[in-house]
Amino acid sequence: GIQVEQSPPDLILQEGANSTLRCNFSDSVNNLQWFHQNPWGQLINLFYIPSGTKQNGRLSATTVATERYSLLYISSSQTTDSGVYFCAVHMNSGGYQKVTFGTGTKLQVIP
Amino acid sequence: NAGVTQTPKFRILKIGQSMTLQCTQDMNHNYMYWYRQDPGMGLKLIYYSVGAGITDKGEVPNGYNVSRSTTEDFPLRLELAAPSQTSVYFCASSYRRDRGSDTQYFGPGTRLTVL
Numbered sequence: 001g002i003q004v005e006q007s008p009p010d011l012i013l014q015e016g017a018n019s020t021l022r023c024n025f026s027d028s029v030n031n032l033q034w035f036h037q038n039p040w041g042q043l044i045n046l047f048y049i050p051s052g053t054k055q056n057g058r059l060s061a062t063t064v065a066t067e068r069y070s071l072l073y074i075s076s077s078q079t080t081d082s083g084v085y086f087c088a089v090h091m092n093s094g095g096y097q098k099v100t101f102g103t104g105t106k107l108q109v110i111p
Numbered sequence: 112n113a114g115v116t117q118t119p120k121f122r123i124l125k126i127g128q129s130m131t132l133q134c135t136q137d138m139n140h141n142y143m144y145w146y147r148q149d150p151g152m153g154l155k156l157i158y159y160s161v162g163a164g165i166t167d168k169g170e171v172p173n174g175y176n177v178s179r180s181t182t183e184d185f186p187l188r189l190e191l192a193a194p195s196q197t198s199v200y201f202c203a204s205s206y207r208r209d210r211g212s213d214t215q216y217f218g219p220g221t222r223l224t225v226l
Contacts (some may be wrong), residue, residue: 001170033215041199043217086153088215098169099144099215101154 002027004089006102013077013109021072021105023087031090032063034072037104038083046072046085077109112137117202117218124192124225132187132221134202142205143185144169144215145177147198154201160185192225199223 003026013019023032034046047054047061049070054061058077063070070087084104091098118133136143141162146154146169156169160179174196176188185204189196202218 035217041220043201043203045214045216048214088154098159099156101146103153 002029002089002091002100004087004100004102006085006087006105008105009103010106011108013107015077015079015109015111017077017109018073018075019077019107021074021085021107023070023072023102025068025070025089027068027091029065029068029089029091032070033088033090034061034070035086035088036081036083037086043086074107077107079109079111082107082109114138115202115204115216115218117200117221119221120219121222122224124189124223126192126194126225128192129188129190130192130223132189132200132202132223134185134187134218135183136185136202136204136216137183138204138206138216139182140204140206140216141182143179144203144205145175145185145187146201146203147171147196148201148220149198157187157200189223194225197223197225 005024007022031050033048036044049061049063051063051065058075060073084106086104088099088101115136144159145157148154155171158177160166163182166177200221203215205215
């Protein structure tokens with residue numbers, strides 16, 4: 001099956017710093033999503049981005065489907081950005097859509 | 112819209128007991144999914160459904176069963192609970208596009224402990 005790898009696995013930032021999270025995948029995909037899992041466990045959609053670049057406030061994401069990677073940028077980080085960031089890829093499998101999650105990047109933003 | 116709702120929020124089972132985790136969505140989504148998340152790990156797909164009456168296995172289906180009799184509901188059944196099934200279970204749904212699925216929306220999760 002498809003492999004989805006995220007880096008770095010852990011990241012500690014000073015409040016106000018910028019960061020880039022990476023998601024590599026081993027096969028062609030139809031779609032890709034980025035999620036934030038907050039400290040209470042809730043999974044929150046950030047971006048649905050099969051290709052190109054999108055921005056939402058301090059967050060932006062870029063997916064280069066032909067090179068099989070996606071990047072999530074966090075600018076001016078805040079303590080509320082702490083949590084785990086997952087990418088998830090969607091692909092056809094036997095005529096249906098399957099979704100595979102990466103292992104996540106655990107982010108801690110310290111004041 | 113309530114989105115995706117899951118019940119119960121927490122449950123403790125004894126080894127060998129059975130239970131059903133409930134999941135309901137009110138967004139008229141075609142696709143529904145069940146994932147489990149073990150401590151410190153990512154999510155793994157248990158089962159998914161592309162519409163009422165159609166279900167298929169994901170990565171880790173052993174020990175679980177599902178049904179999809181309506182568009183709204185996608186219950187997950189554990190028949191003989193084992194300690195290895197201690198996990199947080201998430202239900203999700205999405206709308207199917209022509210060339211793929213749309214954004215996934217997740218429920219709040221059910222934390223299950225098997226002792």
